[in-house]
Amino acid sequence: MSVITDTLAIHGGEPAVTRPLNHYKGAAQIGEAEKAAILEVLTAQSLFRYYGPNLLEKTAAFETDIAAHLGLPFAAACSSGTAALRMGLIALGVGAGDEVIVPATTFIASVNAVVAQGGIPIFAEVDEYLCLDPAAIEPLLTERTRAIMPVHLNGVAVDMEPLMAVARKHGVAVLEDTAQACGSAYHGTKLGTIGDVGAFSFQLEKNITSGDGGLVVTHDEELYKRAVKYSDQGGQFPIQSGGVRGLVGGEAYLGENLRMTEIAGAILGVQLGRLDAMLDRVSIARQSVLSAVQDLPVQFPSPTPHRDQHALGILFYLQTSEQAAAFVRALRGEGVPTAQVYGGKPVYANPQVLEQRTMTRTCPFRCSCTDHRKVSYHVGMCPRTEDLLARSVGVALGPMMDDQDLTEIAHGIRKVAAYIAL
Numbered sequence: 366m367s368v369i370t371d372t373l374a375i376h377g378g379e380p381a382v383t384r385p386l387n388h389y390k391g392a393a394q395i396g397e398a399e400k401a402a403i404l405e406v407l408t409a410q411s412l413f414r415y416y417g418p419n420l421l422e423k424t425a426a427f428e429t430d431i432a433a434h435l436g437l438p439f440a441a442a443c444s445s446g447t448a449a450l451r452m453g454l455i456a457l458g459v460g461a462g463d464e465v466i467v468p469a470t471t472f473i474a475s476v477n478a479v480v481a482q483g484g485i486p487i488f489a490e491v492d493e494y495l496c497l498d499p500a501a502i503e504p505l506l507t508e509r510t511r512a513i514m515p516v517h518l519n520g521v522a523v524d525m526e527p528l529m530a531v532a533r534k535h536g537v538a539v540l541e542d543t544a545q546a547c548g549s550a551y552h553g554t555k556l557g558t559i560g561d562v563g564a565f566s567f568q569l570e571k572n573i574t575s576g577d578g579g580l581v582v583t584h585d586e587e588l589y590k591r592a593v594k595y596s597d598q599g600g601q602f603p604i605q606s607g608g609v610r611g612l613v614g615g616e617a618y619l620g621e622n623l624r625m626t627e628i629a630g631a632i633l634g635v636q637l638g639r640l641d642a643m644l645d646r647v648s649i650a651r652q653s654v655l656s657a658v659q660d661l662p663v664q665f666p667s668p669t670p671h672r673d674q675h676a677l678g679i680l681f682y683l684q685t686s687e688q689a690a691a692f693v694r695a696l697r698g699e700g701v702p703t704a705q706v707y708g709g710k711p712v713y714a715n716p717q718v719l720e721q722r723t724m725t726r727t728c729p730f731r732c733s734c735t736d737h738r739k740v741s742y743h744v745g746m747c748p749r750t751e752d753l754l755a756r757s758v759g760v761a762l763g764p765m766m767d768d769q770d771l772t773e774i775a776h777g778i779r780k781v782a783a784y785i786a787l
């Protein structure tokens with residue numbers, strides 16, 4: 366092992382991390398079982414979930430298994446997390462001009478999905494975990510508020526109890542964006558199962574992955590049927606095989622194709638079997654690094670085991686945005702996978718959101734419709750969120766990191782902390 370000096374790597378010193386780190390979650394564990402599952406589907410020549418020469422019903426089986434894993438009756442697989450959010454919004458009846466409360470910190474897909482339905486994202490402040498702050502919701506409600514979209518960020522649960530209380534009090538639906546938190550829980554209840562609908566992503570960065578893929582879950586059979594129907598060209602197919610298609614029934618609507626392939630379903634069936642062990646490994650990794658750096662004079666969010674048990678990395682704040690940027694630059698130099706969360710900026714600071722750029726003339730921003738209120742966005746809208754993000758440092762951890770990797774990550778953080786005047 367090379368000798369680690371205390372000179373920062375960006376100043377020519379030895380990097381703290383001595384080998385490339387794999388921070389991926391489900392992807393880092395892909396192996397023989399996934400290969401075998403794909404081969405089975407290929408050999409059966411049945412890559413479509415509803416029929417084929419020798420349909421194996423892998424996608425349908427994955428739906429059954431993940432519904433059981435999460436503890437609810439209905440799960441509908443689809444092509445991406447964004448598709449899942451759109452199916453969820455449609456199931457809940459969100460349409461042109463309806464307002465949806467979205468946290469100011471999230472991936473752009475949460476916003477895109479709302480706008481794709483003609484809905485208006487209304488941005489809310491976040492708490493110290495960068496999750497939608499339930500206390501921020503009530504002042505944003507209007508007669509057009511149709512849904513609240515809590516986003517469980519990086520494996521951490523939104524504080525769902527007060528959030529659900531506000532939603533129920535005002536009769537507003539809750540769509541949990543669980544893209545980044547498959548398998549995480551809130552007070553022991555799996556995320557995605559607390560609100561009216563949960564939406565998951567299986568994109569490469571996620572806890573289980575098929576490259577792209579998504580899932581909608583709900584306790585409500587009607588919401589489930591609406592979501593499935595929309596994702597399958599509006600539901601005009603009578604075929605009774607391959608899971609849900611034949612169960613949905615009823616009249617057809619105009620819809621689109623947001624279906625999952627059998628290849629994706631087969632991979633996810635295998636990945637699901639690894640989910641809990643993967644989350645436990647990341648949790649142990651996180652405790653190991655946290656305990657080695659917790660005395661540093663940085664601000665960690667207060668420990669909340671009922672929310673952060675399956676956080677996927679380490680989050681802390683420095684005193685200024687300049688310090689945070691310098692910290693991230695130096696820590697990257699040390700070989701640690703790190704970034705300011707979402708580049709240190711709220712989602713509405715993306716120019717396409719600020720300028721309300723859609724690609725066609727359509728509701729809610731580029732229409733002549735007077736049926737809804739016009740909103741505008743500006744930097745400064747959610748000052749607490751902006752302040753937290755600008756000062757944030759996030760470190761990604763993965764299930765394949767071993768003791769040496771974790772020791773080196775902690776050493777890298779300590780090395781940089783000693784250098785930056787905190």
Ligand SMILES: Cc1ncc(COP(=O)(O)O)c(C=O)c1O
Pocket residue numbers: 445446447448471472474475516542544545566567568577578579
């Ligand atoms: C919070 C959040 N919502 C939605 C999505 C969209 O998922 P996908 O990329 O599968 O469309 C993602 C991730 O990529 C995400 O992180």
